[in-house]
Amino acid sequence: MRNRLERLAGDPTYELWVVEDATGELIGFAAGHLLFPVEDDAPAAQLIALVTAGRARGRGVGTALCTMFEQWAMAKGAGRAQLNSGNRRTEAHTFYTSRGYTASGTRFTKPL
Template sequence: MIVRPAEPADAPALNILFEQLGYPDQVTESTVARIRAWQADPSSTAYVADAGGNLLGVVAVHVGPYFERTGNWARVVALVVAEDVRGQGVGGRLMAVAEEFAAAAGCARIELSSSDRRTEAHAFYEGRGYVNQTGRSSWFRREVARR
């Protein structure tokens, strides 16, 4: 298995991974456009775990500057590992690459969110040293009308 930057040709396989995570009805052309947008943005990156052309997982991470203090922070916006290889080290390899990207960007911290029902994922993150912030802060979301 190698970990490499995501490419537009990966879109169909990535869509299968996204569906496994609960994001159905992916459109290949839209996924290609998102990959290209991430490739063009130096503050963002996406890597795939590739086993001879079979994509086993993907991680996407974005870096941004703090507004209220000096420094940068990173956010893992997606981590998906194929259902049939979970628990075999793929997620760890992908997270290591995301953490290296964050460190190279001078980030003070890396964060992510995970659905309450994904308890196995929570144990994975805690095993990597991530601290569950539930109870310390709340997460809010609102849809924004597109113009």
């Protein structure tokens, strides 16, 4: 994981955020990526990771991380924010829709 994060930290199109509790323990992490889509003049920002410790859920940690991501995206000139979420993650879907995100398609993947 350290190698992955170091690789992302060296790329200016990525940003990482963490939230710690009062004791300094990590209770939340998020990562964003700036994309340059062919269908739009403005960049888009993708939330590529959002993780909150189970004991910290419902305490505003995810909201704080989303806010940090969205503020970064706007500062970078992004015209939209997007994310992928697994079909079975219904609690996450409820969280994202409460923040104004809407489902807009289906993601297809293929291992290479």
